[in-house]
Amino acid sequence: MAIAVCSGSFDPVTNGHLDIIERSAKIFDKVIVAVLQNSQKTSLFSVEERVELLKAATSSLANVEIDSFGGLLVEYMQKKQAKVIVRGLRSAADFEYEQPIAAVNRKMAEEIETFFLMTNPAYAYLSSSIIKEMAKYGAKLDGLVPSVVEQALRGKFPPAR
Incomplete structure (x- = not known):
């Protein structure tokens, strides 16, 4: 069974x-x-909040599990018997950042591969930082985040009165 891990801060x-x-x-x-x-x-969101938001956002995906971890990713993967790290790339800059990390992970655990997926061009400009900035100023988030995340962001950044 091929188990992959997609890790990140997901905030949000x-x-x-x-x-x-x-x-x-x-x-x-x-x-x-x-x-x-x-x-x-x-x-902005606690680890527990991020886990819950991800669970809600991925509830229709039967083969997706949500978890959290601290420490080294390769050690977490070995504990979970996972062999593939999945990383999304938006640009060449992302690749330049991710490539040395992949090399170090490979050095620490030869059995673990890094699998790079190019981001859908519709989302290439999107980042959690941009979303938080938009939410802070009450901008529309339609099509950028799941509705459960938009609701959670509105709770963190209530509209100015």
Whole structure:
């Protein structure tokens, strides 16, 4: 059984993330979406909130599991018996960032491969940071995030009175 892990901060999950997750679910037997617990990073949503938002957003995907982890990704993958890291690439800059990480992961665990998927061009400009900035100022998020995420963002950034 081919198990893949799609990891990230997902703060919050966007339709670009979902595109990569859905496409991965068509390729691999099981996809674990793993939310990184990073104490060095200030997040808008807690790890638990991000896990719940991802569960809601991927509920129609039977072979997708949502989890969280801390520490090294390759150690988490070995614990889960996963062999493939899935990473979405929006641009050449993403590849330049991801390629050395993939090389280090390969050095630490030869049995683990990194699988790069090009982002759907419809989402190539999209990032969690952009979504948070838009939400902060009350911009429309239609087609950019799942509705459950939009609702959660509205809770974090109530409209100005």
